[in-house]
Amino acid sequence: MANTAAATPPLLRRVNAGKLLGVLSTAGVMTGTGLIEATGLTRATVHAVCNDLIAMGWVVELDPGHDAPGTPVGRPSRRFEFNSHAGYVLGIDVGAAKTTVLLSDLRGETVAKTGRSFQTVKTPTEQTQVVDEAVLEVLAEAQVTDAEVLAAGVGVAAPVDREGNILVDDSFWRRFDAGLPARLTELHGWPVLLENDANLAALGEHWRGEARDVDDLVVLLAGERFGSGLMDSGRLLHGSRGGAGEMVYLKLVEGVGDTAGIARTARELGAKAVADPTVKTSLRKLAVEAAAPAGDAGVAVTADAAGAGVTAELVFEAAAGGDEVALGILRHIAGRTARVVATLGILFNPELVVIGGAVATAATALLPEIEKQLATFTATPPRVAVSSLGDTIVSVGAVRHALNYVEQHALDLQLNCRG
Known part of the structure; x- marks a missing residue:
């Protein structure tokens, strides 16, 4: 007989937390009643899981509101909102001539933007340094620390497979195989997700274009x-x-x-x-x-x-x-x-x-x-x-790529948010 693991209470709690977080991350302020209707979960489950998400920093509870007119008078409804400043993500476009970097909150709203030219760059090490300088600039402008960044998406003008490896069969593509993701992670500690620039452009257009x-x-x-x-x-x-x-x-x-x-x-x-x-x-x-x-x-x-x-x-x-x-x-x-x-x-x-x-x-x-x-x-x-989307088409897609990662791994990420 196959060994099938039963769904334990912690696992169910995790699944329900993911479901609620998915709803809240794309919505505005929601009441407990609204979350019950959106997820099909019981009132007790919604409130218990929201308490967990509040403790983790993903959700904030607002002042109590009131149910719609015509509903029975009672205790005001609890109101919940996704904490878009629970962390930040970076979207980085590494082109042949320049880099464009966006810093965004967890709703994808741009907090800071900068660009740097590669005109004087001659080596992969120099290219990485220019990208890092641009990253440091947007973090400083927004007064965001490395600990608050949850992920960075990076687009390059070369084919990238599903594991983030660059196809180097072409001399132009080899220019981008410079170990940038590993170096940025080494310098800053956050995960770096490499992807082809045109693929990220497609993500950006589908999301915001x-x-x-x-x-x-x-x-x-x-x-x-x-x-x-x-x-x-x-x-x-x-x-x-x-x-x-x-x-x-x-x-x-x-x-x-x-x-x-x-x-x-x-x-x-x-x-x-x-x-x-x-x-x-x-x-x-x-x-x-x-x-x-x-x-x-x-x-x-x-x-x-x-x-x-x-x-x-x-x-x-x-x-x-x-x-x-x-x-x-x-x-x-x-x-x-x-x-x-x-x-x-x-x-x-x-x-x-x-x-x-x-x-x-x-x-x-x-x-x-x-x-x-x-x-x-x-x-x-x-x-x-x-x-x-102009010159941000790739970096907007890189932000979306990073947000996808955050949404998939939200319950495993350590937040250092401002609340």
Whole structure:
């Protein structure tokens, strides 16, 4: 006969505590009666478990309230609220060029934010130091100690498997295999959860962005390199080694040819146009002004220097002003992006594809052309939107990733909260 462990009173108490905490963490102030209705537990159980959660620091009890009109007059109802300051979590985006760090309370509200450039970083040790400096900055700004941080989510631009290991088959991906999680845990003591940046972007969009209530989703990070996070029925897809959604296959797609994202493509095509003296474009004037020394617009700027000064922002600015060369570049980018979206739509059949990253705001101008061309590539085109989360798309998802960990392990975590 199989040895089946009976559900002991402590185990039942733990299960009930998890159920009540789950309800309170997503609700506002609730009465005992409301918790009974939401959980199906008895009044005695609700009050006993709430007492446990109050003692642990997860729940606070407010001044007594009164039941709804029409109910029998008696002792006022006890009122309970999730303690969103029972601890804090960090969301850290480690990109190729910079890091963005968010500190949030346990309802996911941002308490502090900062960013640091990797422009002068040459080694993994230096990268870790920059990330740690950003972490220390947000903790100091919010006057939060390491002991109050319950977990940190970290996103990197490389495939990460379910155990948090980076796939290092590509030289670009190897740049992120620098032991950052172990080092941050060593320095600060809190658990660090590593995940692919596009996967975290998908979590962030599903939680706080354009994809709320959309469970079949692709988030396309489209700045320097294309990368995608895939969600099916509300669940992230990783693949056997964390490579689900990686875009190296674009090298095989006609009309795309590589993984270069919207920002990189705009910059490179814009620089090429500016460097060609036979091309008439207002982009050249914008680039010259951008390349001129500060406060000295009269200094001559070479064609090479002007070309080097072209940014994606300048290309979009010139297009907004009606420049035909810039508009042609954007049409090319829209067509290329439509092919990328079409392949994702055909392979994964999402309801929605969200374009995110630093280019998201500018990419709004591309949507009409993307949608027009997308309809010619597939009979079932997904809806396309641009993210409203800006440069925090990955770090917001990293916060959500950390909160998921906290919710799963809440009853085992030691709180050092302010109450």
